[in-house]
Amino acid sequence: MAPADTTTRVQLETAVALVPGEASAPRSPPMTAAGPVAWLRANLFSSWLSTAVTLLLIYLIARWTIGFVEWAFVNAIWEVPNNQTQACRELKGIGACWAVVTEKHRFILFGTYPYEEHWRPALVILLFVALYVVSAMRRFWRKELVTVWAGALTLIGILMWGGNTAPGLLPQPWEQLLALALLLGAGFAYVRGWIGMVWPTAALVYALLAWVGPVLDMPYVSQERWGGLPITLILATFGLAFAFPLSILVALGRRSSLPAIKTLCVLYVELIRGVPLISLLFMASVMFPLFLPEGMNIDKLLRAQIAIILFAGAYLAEVVRGGLQALPKGQYEAADALGLTYWQKTGLIVLPQALRLVIPPLVNTFIGFFKDTSLVLIIGIFDLLTAGKTAIVEPAWQGFGVEVYVFVGVIYFMFCFAMSRYSQNLEAELNRHRRR
Amino acid sequence: MSDATTDDPRHLRAPPRRPIRLSWSDERVRGLVWQVLVVGVVVAIVWWLVRNTAHNLEVRRIATGFGFLGREAGLPIGEHVIDYSPTDTYARALLVGVLNTLKVSVIGIVLATIIGTAIGIARLSRNWLLARLASVYVEVIRDLPLLLQLLFWYTILQGLPGPRQALNPVDGVYLSNRGLKLPWIEWQGAHTAALLALLAGVAGAWLYARWARARQMADGRPRRVWPAAVLLVVGLPLAVWAAMGAPWTVDRPVLRGFNFTGGLTVSPEFFALLVGLVTYTAAFIAEIVRAGILAVNQGQWEAAQALGLRHGQVLRLIVLPQALRVIVPPMTSQYLNLTKNSSLAVAIGYQDIVSIANTTLNQTGQAIEGIAIIMAVYLTISLSISAFMNWYNARIALVER
Numbered sequence: 001m002a003p004a005d006t007t008t009r010v011q012l013e014t015a016v017a018l019v020p021g022e023a024s025a026p027r028s029p030p031m032t033a034a035g036p037v038a039w040l041r042a043n044l045f046s047s048w049l050s051t052a053v054t055l056l057l058i059y060l061i062a063r064w065t066i067g068f069v070e071w072a073f074v075n076a077i078w079e080v081p082n083n084q085t086q087a088c089r090e091l092k093g094i095g096a097c098w099a100v101v102t103e104k105h106r107f108i109l110f111g112t113y114p115y116e117e118h119w120r121p122a123l124v125i126l127l128f129v130a131l132y133v134v135s136a137m138r139r140f141w142r143k144e145l146v147t148v149w150a151g152a153l154t155l156i157g158i159l160m161w162g163g164n165t166a167p168g169l170l171p172q173p174w175e176q177l178l179a180l181a182l183l184l185g186a187g188f189a190y191v192r193g194w195i196g197m198v199w200p201t202a203a204l205v206y207a208l209l210a211w212v213g214p215v216l217d218m219p220y221v222s223q224e225r226w227g228g229l230p231i232t233l234i235l236a237t238f239g240l241a242f243a244f245p246l247s248i249l250v251a252l253g254r255r256s257s258l259p260a261i262k263t264l265c266v267l268y269v270e271l272i273r274g275v276p277l278i279s280l281l282f283m284a285s286v287m288f289p290l291f292l293p294e295g296m297n298i299d300k301l302l303r304a305q306i307a308i309i310l311f312a313g314a315y316l317a318e319v320v321r322g323g324l325q326a327l328p329k330g331q332y333e334a335a336d337a338l339g340l341t342y343w344q345k346t347g348l349i350v351l352p353q354a355l356r357l358v359i360p361p362l363v364n365t366f367i368g369f370f371k372d373t374s375l376v377l378i379i380g381i382f383d384l385l386t387a388g389k390t391a392i393v394e395p396a397w398q399g400f401g402v403e404v405y406v407f408v409g410v411i412y413f414m415f416c417f418a419m420s421r422y423s424q425n426l427e428a429e430l431n432r433h434r435r436r
Numbered sequence: 437m438s439d440a441t442t443d444d445p446r447h448l449r450a451p452p453r454r455p456i457r458l459s460w461s462d463e464r465v466r467g468l469v470w471q472v473l474v475v476g477v478v479v480a481i482v483w484w485l486v487r488n489t490a491h492n493l494e495v496r497r498i499a500t501g502f503g504f505l506g507r508e509a510g511l512p513i514g515e516h517v518i519d520y521s522p523t524d525t526y527a528r529a530l531l532v533g534v535l536n537t538l539k540v541s542v543i544g545i546v547l548a549t550i551i552g553t554a555i556g557i558a559r560l561s562r563n564w565l566l567a568r569l570a571s572v573y574v575e576v577i578r579d580l581p582l583l584l585q586l587l588f589w590y591t592i593l594q595g596l597p598g599p600r601q602a603l604n605p606v607d608g609v610y611l612s613n614r615g616l617k618l619p620w621i622e623w624q625g626a627h628t629a630a631l632l633a634l635l636a637g638v639a640g641a642w643l644y645a646r647w648a649r650a651r652q653m654a655d656g657r658p659r660r661v662w663p664a665a666v667l668l669v670v671g672l673p674l675a676v677w678a679a680m681g682a683p684w685t686v687d688r689p690v691l692r693g694f695n696f697t698g699g700l701t702v703s704p705e706f707f708a709l710l711v712g713l714v715t716y717t718a719a720f721i722a723e724i725v726r727a728g729i730l731a732v733n734q735g736q737w738e739a740a741q742a743l744g745l746r747h748g749q750v751l752r753l754i755v756l757p758q759a760l761r762v763i764v765p766p767m768t769s770q771y772l773n774l775t776k777n778s779s780l781a782v783a784i785g786y787q788d789i790v791s792i793a794n795t796t797l798n799q800t801g802q803a804i805e806g807i808a809i810i811m812a813v814y815l816t817i818s819l820s821i822s823a824f825m826n827w828y829n830a831r832i833a834l835v836e837r
Contacts, residue, residue, distance in 0.1 A: 043564035050563045057565045093595065260471040264478060274818040276776035278790055279810045286803040290492045291485045371581035378783055385584055401591035409580050409588070416579035 072096050083396045100400040101407045104391040108408065111227015111382045120159045120218065121230040127156055128233045136422055138429075147201040149241065154205045155212060156234070160226060162218040171210040179203070179210035223301050227382035229411065231301070235373040235383065239308040240366055246309065247316030248355075252346060254317065255324055265317075272314035277375050280307040285379040304376050312369050319361045323354035359430065363423035367416050374412075384408055489804070504800045505530075511795050513787050515703055526796055533792035534813055540706065540788065541775040541817070544713045548774060549767075551714060552721025559726050570722065577719035583780055585716055590708040590784040599695050608688050610696060616707050617689035620700035626680035633676040637668040644668070705786035709778065717774045721767065728763035729755065760832050768825035772818050779814070789813050 031037050044054045075095025077088050079102050088097035101108075110121045131152045134140050140148075171179070186203040189195045226234075253265035272280070284307035288298060298306075327350060335345040355362075374385040382390075388408040392401050456464055493500060505527040512522050517535040520528060558570040577585075594613055596603065602612035608619040621627065641664065648659040689699030732755050740750040781788040790810055797806030 046562060053563050054565050057569060258467045258471050260475050274815040275811045276779040276814055278779045278782065279807060279814065282794065283807050287807060290489045290803065293488050294492065294495065374581040374583045377583060385581065389587065405584060405588045405591065409584055412581055412584065413579045420579060
């Protein structure tokens with residue numbers, strides 16, 4: 001009995017010893033199956049063709065990188081004393097002349113805005129960026145965002161134009177007090193839930209107009225002198241702010257059962273989408289003045305803005321229509337069954353769901369418009385790209401276009417890349433429930 | 437037994453027609469009122485604008501109508517596909533502009549499709565470096581305005597050395613600030629005939645393939661198409677060319693004085709526009725192609741391999757037809773975008789329809805007619821491309837039972 005017992009125990013112990021991870025330390029997989037070497041083998045050198053491609057690309061990338069670093073940093077000239085560009089010209093293209101950017105960056109960013117007032121457009125740029133960041137955060141996606149937008153856009157207008165837009169409109173002290181009282185009253189009433197959001201928004205705009213201008217006491221700067229990045233941001237942001245509501249109406253109209261309204265909306269969308277933006281901008285610059293009665297004149301910037309709004313409205317309408325079509329029919333029918341009116345159904349059931357579906361494509365469309373605002377160059381409006389192009393017209397700085405375009409390109413890229421990354425993350429987040 | 441529902445007498449009757457009540461609670465009355473209201477407002481606005489315009493034109497003594505088309509244009513055009521001189525009429529100048537737009541669009545669409553497809557496939561490559569490089573390209577190009585890119589390319593081309601120090605990457609090819617110079621054959625009647633023969637050959641090959649397919653459907657035996665196709669597409673033009681004496685004189689660009697003579701010239705404006713449009717659109721096409729290929733289920737690859745098809749066959753017979761269904765609609769809008777974006781030519785001085793119409797309206801002062809011409813041209817091109825692509829899409833769309 002005893003020997004048999006021992007044998008069993010020995011066998012048992014052997015078996016226990018063979019259980020992995022119990023007696024022996026965990027072993028890592030062989031180097032050829034995991035780790036950097038395996039990764040390299042799988043992703044860069046999986047076959048002779050892949051190896052050849054990798055080696056060729058490494059060679060090319062190394063050559064380009066060295067070339068670029070030499071041009072942009074090693075041989076570059078960063079500053080020249082008072083417009084003496086001979087040093088830059090002697091480089092003959094082997095090095096970048098960043099001096100043009102050092103010299104002209106204020107002009108490229110702010111255009112012909114008065115030099116000592118540059119803090120105002122700079123603040124406007126920051127305000128725009130803050131507005132984008134706030135709007136991008138999902139925790140702020142609520143109705144009050146409209147108030148924030150109204151307030152920010154008012155503030156931007158005040159900063160750009162300045163305090164004394166029209167001397168007669170300078171608010172009296174009693175007006176300032178009234179504005180403050182209205183703001184506090186409306187805010188309180190809104191927090192208590194007595195009134196809707198429209199009133200505090202209006203009160204905020206009024207209070208900003210009454211207070212910010214007089215307090216900061218800024219000299220007036222007319223639109224003709226605005227330029228650079230603020231113009232690009234204004235065209236893109238105001239364009240979106242007005243085109244978006246328009247596009248919702250058009251998209252609803254296109255899905256409407258009323259034939260006349262549907263025809264009008266289809267005609268609008270297809271006509272606008274069939275022609276290039278340039279033709280609309282030309283129309284804005286040479287035809288709008290003919291459309292208006294004598295003596296009535298709209299500023300060039302505003303005309304371009306209207307053209308961009310009409311253009312963006314048509315494209316956004318198609319995106320919104322996609323969302324409306326993606327919504328299950330049952331939602332419409334359920335809303336009808338509840339006896340909701342058309343606008344209740346649309347406002348409470350359809351749009352909240354449909355718009356949520358199309359947020360990522362909306363952001364992509366917005367990237368497109370942000371880039372398309374550069375087309376106003378062709379009708380001579382002073383946006384970022386026009387400012388860059390104008391900066392090198394001066395004889396001393398002619399021929400340094402590449403450096404200026406790289407600088408302007410980096411600015412455009414920062415905005416568009418941020419938006420594109422944001423849209424990708426958002427898409428992943430909103431689709432999380434669909435992923436397995 | 438027939439379907440129960442058709443027998444049911446209740447379904448044979450049309451729903452009762454409610455008489456229209458003149459009340460706000462009647463849906464049809466509401467709809468009618470809204471439509472009349474909206475159409476009324478639109479008509480009123482349009483009428484107001486037209487009246488203003490008519491008045492303004494009268495006050496400013498601007499002529500109306502398209503009478504100017506028959507007048508002498510007097511505007512020089514650097515590049516023209518058809519014969520043109522400044523003494524020709526505005527109508528001919530505008531036609532030259534349309535042809536220039538079509539030229540850059542067609543060449544751009546072909547090149548962007550090829551390059552975009554290659555980059556899209558490269559993004560899916562198992563080679564990490566290649567895939568990363570392709571995605572960096574796509575991201576950077578898509579995040580920069582096209583106009584900026586065009587100005588950038590144009591600046592680079594203008595910064596090239598003059599003809600005397602022209603870059604000479606391959607024998608006979610010169611790149612200078614006057615544009616790109618390529619060797620070209622001296623065009624003769626035989627070449628035109630060969631080109632026509634090529635077109636006829638393509639049409640013949642297509643008809644033969646159709647016939648072979650119809651026969652296969654009828655008797656089930658597959659027929660080889662490629663020998664006849666090669667004969668028709670390659671053999672026929674060669675035979676025609678050889679029959680007409682096989683003329684072959686290469687016209688090489690030669691530096692004479694301050695510029696090149698001979699050869700084929702690609703102007704810096706056209707070159708910059710083409711490079712800009714192609715690189716820009718290729719980035720968008722790459723994304724479309726990638727999405728299309730990814731949309732084909734992995735099971736389709738595996739099933740096709742299980743049937744014993746080779747890699748190329750799987751791609752050609754199984755994956756591509758399914759991917760195309762996803763690719764074609766967005767590709768259409770990219771082609772339309774490229775065509776519309778070619779209007780940015782005006783910024784770098786390539787004389788397309790927008791540029792020439794713009795000059796025309798500046799010379800004649802007839803803004804409305806000029807812009808109407810631009811819009812009409814683009815609407816026609818857009819509608820033609822989308823009609824063609826819709827037809828193609830319908831052909832390759834999923835045929836469901």
